[in-house]
Amino acid sequence: MRPDDRQYLSSHExxxxxxxxxxxxxxxxxxxxxCSGNEGDLVYCDLPELGRQVEAGETFGEIxxxxxxxxxxxxxxxxxxxxxxxxxxxxEILSDDPWDRGWLIRVKxxxxxxxxxxxxxxxxxxxxxxx
Amino acid sequence: MKQTTLHDTHAALGARLVEFxxxxxxxxxxxxxxxxKCVRERAGIFxxxxxxxVRVFGPDRVSFxxxxxxxxxxxxxxGAIRYSLFCGRDGYPxxxxxxxxxxxxxxxxxNAANTEADLAFLHEHAEGFNVTIEDRTDRTTxxxxxxxxxxxxxQSACDSDLSKIGYYRFGRSTVCSIPNxxxxxxxxxxxxxxxxYLREEDGVDVWNALLEIGRPRGLQPIGLGARDTLRLEAGxxxxxxxxxPAHHALEAGLDFAVSFAEEKGDWVGRDALKALGESSxxxxxGVTAEGKRPxxxxxxxxxxxxxxxxxxxxxxxxxxxxxxxTAYVEQEFSAPGTELAMDLRGKAAPILVHPLPFYSRTRxxxxx
Numbered sequence: 001m002r003p004d005d006r007q008y009l010s011s012h013e014x015x016x017x018x019x020x021x022x023x024x025x026x027x028x029x030x031x032x033x034x035c036s037g038n039e040g041d042l043v044y045c046d047l048p049e050l051g052r053q054v055e056a057g058e059t060f061g062e063i064x065x066x067x068x069x070x071x072x073x074x075x076x077x078x079x080x081x082x083x084x085x086x087x088x089x090x091x092e093i094l095s096d097d098p099w100d101r102g103w104l105i106r107v108k109x110x111x112x113x114x115x116x117x118x119x120x121x122x123x124x125x126x127x128x129x130x131x
Numbered sequence: 132m133k134q135t136t137l138h139d140t141h142a143a144l145g146a147r148l149v150e151f152x153x154x155x156x157x158x159x160x161x162x163x164x165x166x167x168k169c170v171r172e173r174a175g176i177f178x179x180x181x182x183x184x185v186r187v188f189g190p191d192r193v194s195f196x197x198x199x200x201x202x203x204x205x206x207x208x209x210g211a212i213r214y215s216l217f218c219g220r221d222g223y224p225x226x227x228x229x230x231x232x233x234x235x236x237x238x239x240x241x242n243a244a245n246t247e248a249d250l251a252f253l254h255e256h257a258e259g260f261n262v263t264i265e266d267r268t269d270r271t272t273x274x275x276x277x278x279x280x281x282x283x284x285x286q287s288a289c290d291s292d293l294s295k296i297g298y299y300r301f302g303r304s305t306v307c308s309i310p311n312x313x314x315x316x317x318x319x320x321x322x323x324x325x326x327x328y329l330r331e332e333d334g335v336d337v338w339n340a341l342l343e344i345g346r347p348r349g350l351q352p353i354g355l356g357a358r359d360t361l362r363l364e365a366g367x368x369x370x371x372x373x374x375x376p377a378h379h380a381l382e383a384g385l386d387f388a389v390s391f392a393e394e395k396g397d398w399v400g401r402d403a404l405k406a407l408g409e410s411s412x413x414x415x416x417g418v419t420a421e422g423k424r425p426x427x428x429x430x431x432x433x434x435x436x437x438x439x440x441x442x443x444x445x446x447x448x449x450x451x452x453x454x455x456x457t458a459y460v461e462q463e464f465s466a467p468g469t470e471l472a473m474d475l476r477g478k479a480a481p482i483l484v485h486p487l488p489f490y491s492r493t494r495x496x497x498x499x
Contacts, residue, residue: 036147038162043447044423046475062476066163066447067356069427 001120002027003099007075008123009057009115014099015075022076022107026063028098029127034065039095041066047083047104054080056115060105063094074107075115082106135180136272136334144352151355152243154181159354164449166357167364170320171450171490173349174278176341177358179326180334183246184271185239185253189262192237199256199399200230201380203390207232212299212315214388216380217252218400222407224374225252227388229317231301240273240326242370256399272334276341276350277324277361279492284345285314285325293325307340309333319358321365321490360446363455366417366488372428372444373415373457381408382459383415384487413440413459417485419451420473424480426456431474432464432482439464442473450490457487 002008006016012030016023035041044064054060054074061072083105086093094102118126132155141148146157157178159166169175187196196204202215209232217225226245231238241249246268253264276285286293291304293314301315306327313328329337342350359369368374373383380389381404391405420426426445431438440460448455464471467486472479 036159038159040162040164043425064424067158 002123004120007117007119008126009073009075010118010126011071011073013073013075015117017076017109020109021081022078022109023103024074024076024105024107025098025103026072026094027123029130030070031094031098031102034063034068034070035095039092042091042094045087045091045094045104047072047087048080050080050083052080053110054078054107056113072104073115074105075117076107076109077113078107078110080105081108133181135178136331137178137180137338140335140338141178141352146352146354149355152181152245154243156181157352157354158356160352163354163356163360164447166351166353167360167449169349169351170278170322170353170357170361172279173351174276174280174284174324174345175320175351175353175357176338176345177275177277177353178338179273179275180331181243182268182273183239183241183243183249184267184273184328185241185250186236186265186267187239187253187262188236188265189260191260192262193232194396195257195260195262196230196237197395197398198260199252200228201389201398201400201404202230203392203395204230204232204237205395209234210300210302212301212317214385216374216385216388217249218380218398218404219376220400220403222400222403222405223376223379224370225249227368227370227374227380227385229315231315245370270331272329272331273326274329274334274338274341275318275320275324275326276345277318277320277322277353278350279322280345280348280350281322281324284341284348284350285327288341288344289314296325307337307344309337319365319367320361321367321488322361322492359444360448363444363446363457364448364450364488364490366490369444378415378443378459379404379407379411382411382413412461414462414465415443415487416458416460416465416467417487417489418442418456418458418471418473418482419485419489420445420454420456420480420482422454422480424475425454426458426473426482432458432460433472433474433479434464436479438474439471448489455485455489456482458482460484 141157289304296302306312430442432440445456469484
């Protein structure tokens with residue numbers, strides 16, 4: 001079971017909201033889809049500048065593996081206030097710990113419609129359909 | 132999704148399977164770049180069961196094929212193989228293929244994703260010719276062994292001298308105790324090696340036997356991910372990338388597969404392709420990218436901030452130790468060494484035009 005203290009996008013990002021700050025990352029399923037269990041297959045992660053405004057569902061970055069490039073989508077609207085400085089040079093963090101140390105960005109949640117979010121149970125069901 | 136006879140074998144080997152051309156195929160068994168190195172340094176075995184396999188029989192088979200494919204089929208000797216294209220009336224390719232001329236029939240090996248369209252094209256133009264078209268894809272299978280150790284590995288499983296089969300030729304041998312098995316000295320990797328044609332029911336036994344025989348020499352199963360990098364390093368076109376309904380054979384540099392000889396007669400798309408070749412202002416080039424990010428299909432190519440082309444393929448190249456790709460660019464930007472950029476969503480990353488192929492096992496790599 002994936003952590004139930006957060007919500008999920010069907011494009012495999014997670015968001016954990018504490019007060020008005022949303023911490024955003026990607027799920028273990030997303031990492032495995034990208035690199036098939038071979039962490040060396042991740043090659044690049046493009047994260048945004050601080051201060052940028054994102055809409056819910058908007059692409060804020062890209063992650064690239066040997067095979068393909070995937071968009072990173074924001075589950076919430078707001079201002080990007082923090083970017084994980086360790087990710088760019090240590091993509092293996094995403095394989096080791098996608099739920100905690102592998103967070104990508106923090107967003108100060110602003111006004112605007114939220115994206116359609118799934119709870120952990122609904123996300124599990126989505127993954128089960130793909131497996 | 133269709134499955135090759137080796138589908139469950141791949142799953143048991145731990146492969147990651149994905150949809151490819153309507154088939155559920157192994158994209159990798161382990162890290163893709165390690166698989167590329169394995170084929171360049173030792174040998175790899177590939178399941179190519181998804182490729183379309185068609186036989187054309189009948190007294191008119193050669194003239195029929197000369198009327199619908201770009202290469203000059205009547206000039207292919209018995210036992211030889213040529214690369215060719217099917218073109219639409221507009222001159223743009225429907226598919227690329229290999230043509231095997233057997234004394235009894237002509238064998239065509241076509242792309243999985245295009246098999247249905249190719250069969251429709253063959254039947255559409257067969258009227259008036261005394262030919263029979265037989266789709267053998269589901270009754271047969273195909274395995275490739277590629278790499279510097281491929282010949283030695285296969286030789287130990289065969290009862291005739293494989294070194295007598297020349298490049299782009301085919302012959303027959305007992306392979307892993309299956310008599311009269313067709314082997315061609317072809318591949319899509321830039322390495323020496325063979326493609327083996329089998330009855331579907333023999334596929335698993337031969338695959339397992341070859342893996343066992345080849346293991347001491349480092350033979351490993353290789354997925355379609357590494358195969359794409361291998362073919363790109365070797366400068367070989369892939370339909371949907373370097374060739375497409377909007378990218379024709381002449382701008383892709385495939386003149387060697389296109390015959391405008393009068394003796395060949397007219398063929399579907401001939402005059403249209405000739406006109407396209409005369410009016411085309413762009414050409415296919417190789418590019419290298421020193422940054423972290425490899426080129427990817429669809430990235431705009433820029434010169435001084437202005438778009439002058441488009442990336443069509445890209446990969447990390449373990450063999451060259453850099454990122455590589457192909458691009459169509461306007462001809463004035465096609466000289467090796469030309470400094471261009473690719474547009475990564477508004478960020479320009481430098482790329483350098485590089486001669487194709489990037490890798491040749493027989494030629495020393497050219498420096499750009």
